[in-house]
Each structure stands twice: as structure tokens, then as C-alpha cells.
Amino acid sequence: MEQPSVPNAQPTTVEKLILFLDARVGLKEMQAKMLNEPIPGGSRWAYVFGSILLFIFAMQALTGILLMFYYVPTADHAYASTQYIIHDVDYGWFLLGYHFWGSSAMVVCVIAHMSQVFLWGAYKPPRELLWLVGLALFGIVIGFGFTGYLLPWDQRAYWATTVGVEMVDKVPVLGDFLARFLKGGPTPGQMTLSRFFVIHVMILPAALMALAGLHLFLFRVAAPAGPFSGTPEEIKAKTDYFFPRQIWKDMVGMAAVFATICGLAFWEPVVLLDEATPDPGEYHPEPEWYFLFYFQLLRLKIFSGEFGQLMGAVVVPVAFMLLLIALPFFDKDPERNIFKRPIALITWIFIMAMIAIFTVSSIINREFLD
Amino acid sequence: MATERETLSPTQIGLGVLWPACWTGLPIKLALAVLLFAMGIMQFEGRLGIAFLMLLASPVTILAMPIIMLWFGSHFGEGSGVPILFFFSIPIDIWAFGVVGKTYLLERLRKEPPDGVGFTLWWKSAVAGALFLPIVWFIVSAVTETAVSTSHSIAQVESLRSLFDTGLPVAERIGLEVTIWGTIAFGVLIVLLTIGVSTIGRIVCDIAAAAPKAPDDYQALIVRWDLMRVPRDQGLFLTGITGAGVLICLLFWAVLPETTPHPHECCKKADVKAEAPFKPIETLNRSEQQIGALATKVEALEQQADRQDEKEKGKGKADGGKTANASAVTKP
Numbered sequence: 181m182e183q184p185s186v187p188n189a190q191p192t193t194v195e196k197l198i199l200f201l202d203a204r205v206g207l208k209e210m211q212a213k214m215l216n217e218p219i220p221g222g223s224r225w226a227y228v229f230g231s232i233l234l235f236i237f238a239m240q241a242l243t244g245i246l247l248m249f250y251y252v253p254t255a256d257h258a259y260a261s262t263q264y265i266i267h268d269v270d271y272g273w274f275l276l277g278y279h280f281w282g283s284s285a286m287v288v289c290v291i292a293h294m295s296q297v298f299l300w301g302a303y304k305p306p307r308e309l310l311w312l313v314g315l316a317l318f319g320i321v322i323g324f325g326f327t328g329y330l331l332p333w334d335q336r337a338y339w340a341t342t343v344g345v346e347m348v349d350k351v352p353v354l355g356d357f358l359a360r361f362l363k364g365g366p367t368p369g370q371m372t373l374s375r376f377f378v379i380h381v382m383i384l385p386a387a388l389m390a391l392a393g394l395h396l397f398l399f400r401v402a403a404p405a406g407p408f409s410g411t412p413e414e415i416k417a418k419t420d421y422f423f424p425r426q427i428w429k430d431m432v433g434m435a436a437v438f439a440t441i442c443g444l445a446f447w448e449p450v451v452l453l454d455e456a457t458p459d460p461g462e463y464h465p466e467p468e469w470y471f472l473f474y475f476q477l478l479r480l481k482i483f484s485g486e487f488g489q490l491m492g493a494v495v496v497p498v499a500f501m502l503l504l505i506a507l508p509f510f511d512k513d514p515e516r517n518i519f520k521r522p523i524a525l526i527t528w529i530f531i532m533a534m535i536a537i538f539t540v541s542s543i544i545n546r547e548f549l550d
Numbered sequence: 551m552a553t554e555r556e557t558l559s560p561t562q563i564g565l566g567v568l569w570p571a572c573w574t575g576l577p578i579k580l581a582l583a584v585l586l587f588a589m590g591i592m593q594f595e596g597r598l599g600i601a602f603l604m605l606l607a608s609p610v611t612i613l614a615m616p617i618i619m620l621w622f623g624s625h626f627g628e629g630s631g632v633p634i635l636f637f638f639s640i641p642i643d644i645w646a647f648g649v650v651g652k653t654y655l656l657e658r659l660r661k662e663p664p665d666g667v668g669f670t671l672w673w674k675s676a677v678a679g680a681l682f683l684p685i686v687w688f689i690v691s692a693v694t695e696t697a698v699s700t701s702h703s704i705a706q707v708e709s710l711r712s713l714f715d716t717g718l719p720v721a722e723r724i725g726l727e728v729t730i731w732g733t734i735a736f737g738v739l740i741v742l743l744t745i746g747v748s749t750i751g752r753i754v755c756d757i758a759a760a761a762p763k764a765p766d767d768y769q770a771l772i773v774r775w776d777l778m779r780v781p782r783d784q785g786l787f788l789t790g791i792t793g794a795g796v797l798i799c800l801l802f803w804a805v806l807p808e809t810t811p812h813p814h815e816c817c818k819k820a821d822v823k824a825e826a827p828f829k830p831i832e833t834l835n836r837s838e839q840q841i842g843a844l845a846t847k848v849e850a851l852e853q854q855a856d857r858q859d860e861k862e863k864g865k866g867k868a869d870g871g872k873t874a875n876a877s878a879v880t881k882p
Contacts, residue, residue, distance in 0.1 A: 420776070424784040442802065446584070538725065541724045544728065545724050548720060
């Protein structure tokens with residue numbers, strides 16, 4: 181009787197390496213756990229924002245490290261070193277442009293991710309902790325934008341930080357201490373730059389990595405929420421694993437974001453204003469575009485005067501954040517379909533409309549001032 | 551489930567096809583656009599470029615854009631890259647419409663997708679867009695213009711002066727104006743876009759009406775639907791995608807016209823004359839030499855002046871001291 185041919189049982193070098201690692205760290209089990217996550221109702225484009233955020237953060241870390249090779253965080257040299265990056269370092273203008281637009285992309289994606297979770301009702305039990313950690317991550321992303329804005333040390337950076345720190349100063353009890361801690365002196369200077377730099381490159385990245393890890397862990401424990409509509413039969417039939425369909429969508433999303441940021445870095449490069457001085461001259465201080473709506477809101481007469489400033493700078497944002505924190509605890513209704521939650525839908529549309537209206541108003545106001 | 555499918559409106563169907571078709575084709579077009587940017591053969595004007603890119607995401611703009619640019623004088627971009635992008639968008643859109651159209655017909659409408667559904671949807675959408683979008687452009691532009699001027703006059707009416715001492719404050723006035731014209735313009739845009747999306751939905755409905763019914767086995771149908779979205783050999787597929795990504799990255803860096811500084815006119819470095827390096831010993835020596843030379847000159851001038859004085863004194867004696875007082879006045 182003819183013996184069946186035995187395939188070559190000798191493992192290749194790569195297979196040997198994988199076996200070696202698997203025996204020590206449980207590589208295959210880890211891979212199975214990471215890729216075989218069932219997604220109720222199947223993969224969707226709406227789920228890509230979390231992965232895109234991780235990708236943007238990784239790219240921000242990479243471009244940030246490359247920029248740090250040339251950037252000097254001192255009041256005397258910050259501006260000159262940023263100009264050096266733009267004009268003399270090979271592809272320096274592109275790296276800086278990518279890092280600059282990457283921060284905007286991160287804010288947009290965080291808001292898109294939060295909106296998706298809110299509209300999908302994915303903050304409801306048992307995902308309250310996931311929502312809370314997500315809110316903390318949102319705060320960190322905003323912190324990245326605020327601290328990174330000062331680093332080029334031009335007029336825009338200087339005055340945006342001055343306005344921001346003045347807003348912190350309005351916080352009752354802790355405000356004065358926080359503002360003095362951030363500034364390190366009566367006016368923004370070397371101490372401010374050093375502190376913002378350390379917060380931007382050490383404290384916030386460490387906090388983001390820790391909280392992003394916790395966010396992922398909680399996500400795996402709670403499992404994906406799945407679609408808010410559809411029959412159980414439909415959801416069950418369409419359920420598949422994280423790999424390959426969702427990974428494909430995530431990759432396409434990442435590629436689209438990467439191409440968009442590259443395009444913006446190329447098309448709308450970073451151009452510095454004059455070097456920072458305590459005299460604003462002709463320059464009208466204003467923050468980064470994603471804070472413009474809030475900046476315009478604070479220009480309203482209702483937020484003028486000491487009480488008004490306290491309301492605008494502290495009470496309104498703190499109340500809004502507290503509302504977001506409390507959301508999963510007072511919204512006990514298990515209904516997740518956004519079309520059956522009219523208050524949630526109207527609130528979301530109202531907030532988005534307000535952001536759009538006040539952002540456009542701020543741009544018109546800028547033209548009016550100029 | 552069947553009831554829900556039967557009650558799908560043309561707008562829902564249109565949106566269900568256009569939205570994913572837009573996102574399916576966009577990444578490829580975006581990569582192409584970035585490459586054309588890097589080559590420097592495509593320029594978009596201001597922020598309209600972003601809108602242009604987003605509109606490009608939809609195949610309904612393929613014929614509408616040139617018509618709008620021609621008739622309404624709206625200039626979106628220049629360079630040979632714009633028509634190249636349009637040209638390459640055609641097969642990408644046909645492919646995207648094919649993938650989405652087939653899956654939508656099978657899974658949502660339970661119909662067997664006919665052959666060439668991507669191309670049929672593409673040309674019908676392109677024609678619909680060519681007729682409809684210029685009208686939308688004209689109406690929305692006119693409405694926005696009217697709404698802006700109306701809101702401007704509303705914000706300045708006398709009755710509002712009674713609320714505030716010096717009329718409506720600037721921030722409030724701008725906010726009020728933006729709310730008024732923004733709501734009107736956005737409302738009109740949404741209504742017109744709904745009509746447009748509904749038109750695409752009717753095109754899909756017509757295709758679905760002529761298509762045979764899909765088998766009732768839901769699980770088998772879902773398997774077919776799934777394989778329409780993701781190829782069978784997923785490893786090969788992912789490798790291909792990664793390879794394409796790497797190739798695009800390499801091409802991007804290769805076609806960038808200059809490494810540094812930034813190739814745009816906007817970012818030229820200001821011409822600053824570099825100061826000569828300061829060398830203290832050389833400067834001191836040079837200064838010493840200069841002072842020495844100047845001292846010698848002063849000495850020579852003084853000697854010359856003395857000699858002249860002596861001459862004039864000699865002359866004065868001869869002239870009887872007539873000019874002696876005058877020379878004393880002029881002497882330093």
C-alpha cells in the first residue's frame with residue numbers, strides 16, 4: 181500500500197521565533213483574544229473612530245519625537261528653533277504641519293467618537309465606566325491642544341495661552357493657585373514654557389496611554405454595544421469577529437485620516453506670527469479653531485462683568501462636564517435607538533448647531549475686529 | 551423585518567446607497583488627491599477646496615462641478631490635477647457604486663443584484679447630478695445672499711435699541727445674524743438635498759423593481775452579502791492593501807518637489823543678512839589700528855594748522871597785524 185506523503189515538518193526560522201515567543205508570552209492566545217472579538221451586528225464604519233484615535237495618537241507621538249530633536253523649550257530659542265524646523269530641517273515643515281493638523285484631527289475624531297457613543301446609547305449600563313474614562317481622555321486631548329499651542333512661542337501662542345490661563349484663574353478657590361502654577365510668574369515666560377512643555381511631552385502622554393489602556397480593557401470587559409436597531413435574528417446573523425472586516429474598515433479610516441492630514445500639512449502649512457512679546461500690538465488674541473465657539477460665547481454681554489465671567493469661564497463648562505459625567509447614571513432607560521430618544525437627539529443637534537453658529541460668528545467677529 | 555423593508559422611503563434608500571458609496575470611494579480618491587498635491591499639479595483655492603474634496607466623494611458631482619464652474623463662475627481649483635482627479639474618480643465611483651449597490655439590493659431590498667449595477671447607478675446618478683446640483687447651487691446661493699442682507703437689516707432695527715443702551719452689542723448681533731441666515735440657508739439646502747437623495751433613491755427603486763427576488767434563506771443571503779464586501783482570501787487582501795499603502799507613501803515622498811523649505815510661496819523665509827561673526831582680538835586690533843591711523847591724521851592736521859598759523863603770523867607782521875583778530879576767532 182502506498183504511504184501518504186508526509187509534509188516537511190521542519191519549522192521555518194520565523195515559525196521557530198513565533199513558537200519561542202508563544203511559549204513565553206502566550207502570543208497566540210493574545211492574538212486570538214485581540215482579533216476574535218465578536219461584534220454584534222457586524223462591522224460598521226461608525227465604529228472606526230476609536231481605532232483612528234489610537235492611530236492619530238501614535239502618529240502624534242512619532243512626529244512629536246522627531247520635532248523634539250530640533251525644538252528648544254526655552255523662551256530665548258523656542259521661536260527660532262521652530263523657524264529652524266520650518267525652514268532648515270529636511271521635511272521639518274511637513275512634520276510640524278502634520279503634528280499641528282494631527283492635533284485638530286484628534287479633537288474632531290474625539291468629538292465624532294463621543295457623538296457616536298451618545299447617539300448609539302453605548303454609554304448606558306453596563307458601560308458607565310467606559311464612558312467616564314472616555315470623558316477623561318477627552319479632557320486629556322483638550323489639554324494636549326492647550327499646552328501644545330504655546331510651544332512655537334509666537335504672538336498667537338503667547339496670547340492664546342494668556343487668555344486660557346486667565347480663564348483658569350476664574351475658577352473659585354483653586355483658580356489662583358492653578359493659574360500661578362501654570363504661568364510660574366506674573367506673565368507667561370520661561371517658567372510657563374517649561375511647564376507647558378513638560379505637561380505636553382511627559383505628563384499628558386503618560387496619562388493618555390494609561391487611560392487608553394484602561395478604556396480598551398473596559399471595552400473588552402463590557403463588549404461592544406452593537407447596533408441600536410435591527411431584529412435579534414438580523415443582529416445574530418451579521419455578527420462577526422473584529423478580524424478581518426472591522427480591521428479593514430479601521431485601516432481604510434486610518435488611511436483616509438492620514439491622507440487628509442498630509443493634504444492639510446501640505447496645503448495649509450504652519451506659518452508663525454511674530455515672536456511672542458507682552459505687547460499684543462495689532463494682533464487680536466484668539467484660541468485654536470476648536471475653542472473659537474467658546475471664545476465667541478464669552479464675548480456675549482451676558483458673560484461680561486465679574487459674575488458673568490465666572491459663569492462663562494467656570495459654571496457653564498463645569499456644569500456641562502458634570503452633566504456628561506452624570507449622563508449614564510440618570511439616563512436609566514434601556515432604549516438605545518436614537519430615533520426613539522427625542523430629547524437626546526434634539527440636545528445633540530442643538531449642541532452641534534450652537535458650536536457651528538458660534539464658530540462661524542467668531543470668524544465673522546475676527547473680520548470685524550481686523 | 552419585512553414590513554420595515556417595505557416601508558423604506560426613496561430618501562432612505564438613496565441615503566443608504568450614497569452615504570456608504572461616498573465613504574467606499576473616498577479613501578482611494580483622497581490618496582490620489584494627496585499625490586497630485588505633492589506633485590504640485592493641483593491647487594485648491596482657499597477652504598472651498600475642502601468642500602470640493604468632500605463633494606468629489608460623491609459621483610453625482612462628476613458632471614455637475616464643471617457645469618457650476620462654467621455657468622456660475624465659481625472657481626474651485628486649478629492645475630491639470632483637477633481634471634486628472636475627475637478622470638480617475640470615474641472608475642473608482644463605478645466600483646464603489648457596484649459594491650454598495652449589490653450589497654444594498656441583496657441585504658436591504660432582498661433582490662438579486664443585476665449585472666453592471668455599479669455602472670447603471672453611476673451614469674444615472676451623474677446625469678441626475680448634472681441637472682440637479684447646478685439648480686441647488688443657484689437657489690442656495692440666492693437664498694443665502696438674501697438671508698444675509700435681510701438678517702443684517704433685522705439685527706439693526708430700532709426696536710432692538712430699546713433692549714440695549716447703544717444698540718445690539720457686536721457679538722450678539724453677529725450671533726443673531728448667523729443664526730438667522732444660517733438656519734434659512736441650511737434649511738433650504740437640506741430640503742433640496744433631500745429631494746436630490748430621494749431622486750437617487752428612486753433610481754435604485756427602479757433597478758430593484760426590475761430585479762428578481764432573492765432566496766428566502768436569510769443565513770445564506772448574509773453569507774453571500776458578506777462575501778460581496780470582503781474577498782475570500784483575506785490574508786492576500788490585507789497584504790495587498792498594506793502593499794498599496796506602502797507604495798503610496800513611497801510615491802508621496804518621491805514626488806514632493808523640494809525637501810526643505812516648504813515649496814509654497816506663502817512660507818518663504820524672510821531674507822536676513824547674517825552678521826559677521828564677532829572676533830574680539832581681531833576687532834580690538836582693527837580698532838587699535840584705526841585709532842592709530844586717526845591719531846596720525848589728527849596730528850598731521852594739527853601740524854598743518856600750526857604751520858599755517860606761523861605763515862599767517864609772518865604775513866600779519868608784514869601786513870601790520872590786520873588779520874590777527876580774525877584768525878584767533880576761527881581757531882578751535
